[in-house]
Amino acid sequence: MHAPVSPATESFEFGTKAETLARLAPLVRSAVVLPMESFTVDRWRGDPLGVLDRVRGHSWSSAPLIVRSSSRDEDQAGFSNAGRYLSLSDVHGWQELRRAIDIVVRSFDDHPDNQVLVQPQLRDPVASGVVSSCEPSGGAPYRVVNWTESADTAEVTSGRAGVRTWYFLPGPDPVPPTPLLAGLPALIAELEQLSGDEPFEFEFGVAGDGRLVLFQVRPLATARLPLSRRRHRAAVAACQAQVATLQSAGPPALSRDTVLGVMPDWNPAEMIGVRPRPLALSLYRRLITDRIWAESRFRYGYRDLRGTPLLVDLGGLAYIDTRASFSSLVPAALDDRTAARLVRHYLTRLRANPGLHDKVEFEIALSSFHFGTPGDAARLCEVNVLDHAEAAALVRALRVLTVRMMSPSGPFTRDLAELDQLSRWQVRRRPRWSPDRIGELVRLCRTQGTLPFAGVARAAFAATALVRSLVDTGTLSPADADALLGSATTVSTEMQRDFCTVDRRTFLDRYGHLRPGTYDILSARYDEEPDRYFDWSIRDTPPHPPVFHPTPAQARDVRELLAAHRMPGTERDLFRFVTSAVSAREYGKLQFSRVLSEILVEARRAGERLGFTADELSYATVDALSQLTGSVRTDSAVLHEAIERGSSRHALTGSLCAPAVITGAAELASFVALPGEANFVTQSRVAARVADVSAGDDPAGAIAMITAADPGYDWIFTKGIAGLVTAFGGANSHMAIRALELGIPAAIGVGETQFRNWLRAGALEVDAAAKLVRPVPVAGRPEPEARAS
Structure with a gap:
């Protein structure tokens, strides 16, 4: 690799792809720019043989070539059109070269000053990627490196699987995640000085001998750091x-x-x-x-x-x-x-x-007892975490705890009774807003809502672990386990049934307090915007949840497992606990969210009285709202100060990038994102139906769902999409760049499993600022349940 070099002192101006590279070639010391020949479309059409002869005159022309677009409307501040026009690689011989140039020219609009760039293709690259000089969505001063270690230099920009992302702050000697990237900090610093501190991004490759090769540099359209x-x-x-x-x-x-x-x-x-x-x-x-x-x-x-x-x-x-x-x-x-x-x-x-x-x-x-717990504890002995006596004590303690949880006189039954009591609570809004109302509701929600909900959610986890262990032992098939868990009568199934069978008013009386963002004042309740969430013209036959009937052999095997593990009760008791706990988790959320939703309603009422919008109130805290006295003058001052403080702090929050898992303080300055960790684009939010683009859905006005952030899908941006979600891709993929330029909230590279889950949701809310995607109901389908334990 190159040793660190002193920064260049000259500067340059961005132009077309070819012009920028030509200007940088003699200035850049931390990387090399491959030799090139460029020409306009007008020149090509007027003298194609002369152009070919000029290319042929270069010593590098006998190597495999790459023919690249260099349009006037590419790589400009505010509109990169990244990936819009063609580039063709592995071009051999003059006939192929002529054909490739014609194809690239046809991909342009008809401007005669558009250019074509011909270069030798980098032989046997070992890595490639795209680098942003700052975080693209918010302008924070993180260097963002998307890279892959392969011979395909288009993997990152095309948004395929396998892309990794390194974030780091400028500073002394950042440690790269691989030696292949060791030269990037010096190259970024050099380009930053040359560009006059204008945000930019560049594409690079790493040659087999470790040299950095600069493929392209363009200005980066990004928000200004607030x-x-x-x-x-x-x-x-x-x-x-x-x-x-x-x-x-x-x-x-x-x-x-x-x-x-x-x-x-x-x-x-x-x-x-x-x-x-x-x-x-x-x-x-x-x-x-x-x-x-x-x-x-x-x-x-x-x-x-x-x-x-x-x-x-x-x-x-x-x-x-x-x-x-x-x-x-x-x-x-x-x-x-x-x-x-x-x-x-x-x-x-x-x-x-x-x-x-x-x-x-x-x-x-190991947090509850299931039929695999003794084996799990034994493995802790094998790796010298516990001795055999300690492992046996752990198994006994987990068994006692779980048996007590399942007991009719245990904490789960008590918590369920408390939630039943809360279900009888009626919303009675006072004609005039009362300053003590929010505090009362918070106390009610804590003591009679989230406290028992936390308990039944814990029981639901234990129940799910028991079912999974029945699959692991071969007692149930995965399909049987799904049928058992799905047979629980949950709020979701009742809501689907009610949507198909009861009138609109009754339906909203029961479920209108729900909102996709349970804690979010900006997320509308179902009864506030019912036509946004539900298509009342679609009233299908009520769904039939699966029914689980164990075979005699399965019932016998479960009884034998219970006896072997000294667990009380029969297989019926076990299955009853499973379905009861799974049902209780959703039931508990339905009940405590009634109170929580009312807290947000009262917060809005306070805001309306004092002249604050819901957006402004989202920057206050529940403590500030609980301190209101009823005096307009005093309360206005309290809320104004809280909102100003919260808004300022949240602007700072939006500028911070950090890994999903932090093991040490140094990772706040340099980290590699986990695989499947989404890259969010823009600071906007949107809720809309989902469009499976590859399946032929119309993406107009929808959140477009595509597997890879492939520039071949650039056409979706002409359809007026509301948002974008991809399974694969990085923050510097072409699709991410286009979404950023157009101000479209996007989640890029969410991972294949999450992508499939969200594709089934019907509608999504993408909140790029909060780095959050959540399902919302549409056409009678309720939101999938969020997990909590």
């Missing part, structure tokens, strides 16, 4: 200090260090988004993650973590402290030494396997 770089640096430093402090915290958590994640446990990324606005974040913390989460687990027989917050507010980014989470999932009956060894092991596994952060309880932690 705060100074000095303030951004200070914010990053504060977050790093916060993470460092967390790594030395003491009891009651059972480890001195921790791992932060956006998806473990109560998964804020799914529930409120990675960058929630202050009101949503404060509600989530007050109602669940400050204390209620630990109170519920203590009631179920887990270790006492009351007083320890689960959620870490990292500059407005919402993370789960997995040290607290793992500690809270240890049975209280287990001794401190064994419990601490377990938690340290869980954290070590998560550090080594960060991709498991969204499935820690199925893949890492």
Whole structure:
């Protein structure tokens, strides 16, 4: 690789692709620009043989060539038209060259000054990618590198699978994730000085000998950073200090260090988004993650973590402290030494396997008893985490905890009764807004809503783990397991049935308080915009949920498993618990969300009284709203200050980039995104129906769903799409660039599994600023249930 070089002192102006490369070639020292020949369309049409002769005069012309577009309306500030025009590679011989040039020319509009660029093709590249000098959507000063390690230099721009993303801040000697990228920081700094600090992006390749090859440089259309770089640096430093402090915290958590994640446990990324606005974040913390989460687990027989917050507010980014989470999932009956060894092991596994952060309880932690638990505990002995006596104690403690959970006199039954009591609560809005109303509703929601909901959600997890273990033992097939879980009578199935069978008013009386963003004041309730969410002309036959009937052999096998593992009851008792717990989770959300939705309604009423919009209120906190007194003058001042403070802080939050899993403070300055971690484009949000473009759906006015961020789909931008979601691709793929330029909210590279799930949703809301995609109901289909444990 090249040694670091001093930056060039000359400058250049962006032009066409060919002009920019020609101007940079003698200036750039950190990379090479391949030799080239360029010419206008007019010249080609007037003297094609002369052009071919000129190309033939270069010593490099006998090598395989690449013929590239260099149009006047490409690579300009504000409209790159990235990938719109053709480039053809592996061109051999003069006949192929002439044909390739004709094809590229035909891909242009008819402007005679459009250009064609011919270069030797880079032989045997070992890596390639695209780099942005700043974060494309918000202008934050992160370098963003999308790269692949393969011989195909078009993998990144075409948005295919296998693209990785490296974010890093300018600074001394950032450590690249691979030596192949070691020269990029110097090249970025050099181009930044040459461009006069104008945002840009470039495409590069890495030759077999380690040389960086500069393929293309273009200005980057991006939003201006809404705060100074000095303030951004200070914010990053504060977050790093916060993470460092967390790594030395003491009891009651059972480890001195921790791992932060956006998806473990109560998964804020799914529930409120990675960058929630202050009101949503404060509600989530007050109602669940400050204390209620630990109170519920203590009631179920887990270790006492009351007083320890689960959620870490990292500059407005919402993370789960997995040290607290793992500690809270240890049975209280287990001794401190064994419990601490377990938690340290869980954290070590998560550090080594960060991709498991969204499935820690199925893949890492042992938090309830199922028929595979003894085997899981034995494997902990094999890796010297526990000795045999400790493993046996863990199995006993989990069995006792789970049996108590399943008991008719246990905490699950009690929590379900509390939710039944809340179901009788009636909304009675006072004619005049009352300042104490929000505080009353918050207390009601905590004590009679989210507290029992947290318990029944924990029971639902234990039930699901039991069913999965029946599949693992071969007792049930995967289809049988799906039928068993699907046979539960849930709010979703009742809602689908009611949509088809009851009148509109009755339907909205029952479900109108729901909103896709449960904690989001900007997310309209179903009864506020019913025609947006439901197509009342489609009233199909009510769906029939699956019915599960175990075979005699399956019933016998389950009875034998229960007896072998010293679990009480019969197979019917087990199946009844499973369906009851799964149903209770949705039922609990329906009940507590009635109160939560009313909190947001009362917040809007307060705003209307004091002259604040819902958008402005989203920057306040529930604490500020609870402090209102009824005095217009005093309350206006309180809310104005809270909104100003929240808005300013959220602008800072929007400028922060951080990994989905944080294991140390250094990762806030340099990190590689996890595979399948979406890249969000723009700071906008939209809710619209889903259009499966590859299946022929009309994307006009819809959220276009395409597998790869392939420039071949550029035509969708002429259809007036509302949003874009792709399974594969990076922040610098052509489709991401086009969406950014056009101001279309997009989630690029969400992963194949999530893409398929969202494709079935009917409609989605894409909130790019919050880094959140969530399903919304359409044509009578309710939103899929979000996960919580």
